[in-house]
Amino acid sequence: MTQLEFQGDPPAFGHSMLKYFAFDSDYVNLNHGSYGSLPLPVLAACNKLTMQIESNPDLFVRIKQTELITKCRAQISKFVNAKTNEIVLVRNTSHGINTIMRSFEWSAGDVIVTCTSTYDAMKGLARFLHDGPGHPKVSQFVIQWPTSHAAIVAGYRAHLQSIPRHAGQKVVAMIDSITSVPGALMPWQALVQVCKEAGVYSVIDGAHSIGQEMNIDLGKAEPDFWVSNCHKWLFAKRGCAVMFVAERNQHIVKSSFPTSKVYISPSDREFPGQSFIEQYNWNGTIDFVPPLSITAALEFREWLGGEDAINGYCHDMAMRGGAHLASLFGTRVLDETGEFTCNMVNIQIPLPPSVHPSEEITNLFNQKLLAPTNRKTKVSAGIFYHNGAWWARCSAQIWTELGDFELLGSVLTEVCEEVAREYGQ
Structure with a gap:
């Protein structure tokens, strides 16, 4: 990594951190947990090593x-x-x-x-x-x-x-x-x-x-x-x-x-x-x-402030974001006490239990979230079925803000209505 990439103090966590990642400007990543997200300074070090x-x-x-x-x-x-x-x-x-x-x-x-x-x-x-x-x-x-x-x-x-x-x-x-x-x-x-x-x-x-x-x-x-x-x-x-x-x-x-x-x-x-x-x-x-x-x-994480700073922010954002999204949906989070929550939070989405789980429905959610035909913004979250209800698993990261949860909520409300119409019984 060059000195330029690490000049001065890092910016505050939140959207200011997005410049250190290669995300499309119209992509909101709340599914970091699935595949990870490579920071640009680490990518630069990888390219140098290559x-x-x-x-x-x-x-x-x-x-x-x-x-x-x-x-x-x-x-x-x-x-x-x-x-x-x-x-x-x-x-x-x-x-x-x-x-x-x-x-x-x-x-x-x-x-x-x-x-x-x-x-x-x-x-x-x-x-x-x-x-x-x-x-x-x-x-x-x-x-x-x-x-x-x-x-x-x-x-x-x-x-x-x-x-x-x-x-x-x-x-x-x-x-x-x-x-x-x-x-x-x-x-x-x-x-x-x-x-x-x-x-x-x-x-x-x-x-x-x-x-x-x-x-x-x-x-x-x-x-x-x-x-x-x-x-x-x-x-x-x-x-x-x-x-x-x-x-x-x-x-x-x-x-x-x-x-x-x-x-x-x-x-x-x-x-x-x-x-x-x-x-x-x-x-x-x-x-x-x-x-x-x-x-x-590890060098990048140390520059960011270390493990306590990184995970302190991400855990707090997961807890606050999950509660906020559940409030918008009128539902609940899976882990009410926080005992099971690190930086991923699970929120029940407004989809009736009459919509039974299938690979077809999971693929439809992925299509609607990541490759929509009627909107520019793409958003990711893990959608799954557990114990009689549908849930969204959201990963909070150093770039996440409450507004990202609100955007996901807006999109999921629309998609859930569409899925319920097509697959509800």
Whole structure:
């Protein structure tokens, strides 16, 4: 990053921040949580790095990239309070969770624990593993909002206790730290402890955590595995994620994906986790810019004022924006107490329950919001159905203001009326 990009103090959070992003002037982004948003200063750093790589690919790939990747791993390890030798970089959270879950040697009687709020791709992974050798059973824990962290922890403990156990059995729990839909902070640290008590492996899907969830402390929480996207809330370039594998479990993840040339057969290893880090440092030619953009993203966040300033603003805006939009709709927010809210807020939209959920209706909402035929302004939010009602998941970011929620409210009111006319019964 150049000095020009960081001259002086940053502007106030709100619309003044839009100049640091590449959004179209007629686009209102309230769905940052889905795909992230790359700041222009980080993009400039990425472009500079791209030119450095292309100026001498052999020099960069053969000599320089390992040093830079190691630096990134050290920075992000400190950020989440983990040992550097427990952290590697992968393409995205789904990639990391797949690597972990496919590394277990499944046997008849093993169990994979999911939740009704588990991300759809991860539910698909559990089904895929069930269909494969060993055929582990999938046991689903039901979560329906409104609820509380205490109720979830108590219910989860009872659910694990209800699973029949036998000697040699593996039980592996896939747990969201922040669920995708609804966008809700889970008591995942407490659930990790419940898993420890029950002799269950904890695999934390932290796709939405890093850059949104405050004070992530893997050293204190001690999950078995944890993966989080850096291109969502941390402002890194798509796609890169950080994958944590506790030292005690590195023998389970025997190979990176793809398998690296430095793979060592378990029978030939001097210690169980040998070659774990090295496999992820090099397992085929990739675009090295996304993982290395973590450094620039962290510098940008520090210039903005750091994690407390960023997430303090975004959380406050999520709470105020959600309440304001619910008031405009005459509805409610999903999380009345704020216990589940980080920087994403879920607001019930004025669509009757007689409109049943379908992919066709979800696609229609996307079309009406993002590619309208009768208005210039485009706006994004995550529309979903939960527990008998329709909701909008809105992501608050450093550029968000209350007026953005009002604009979304105006558009959604119009779209909901149209959907109700066409699909209501």
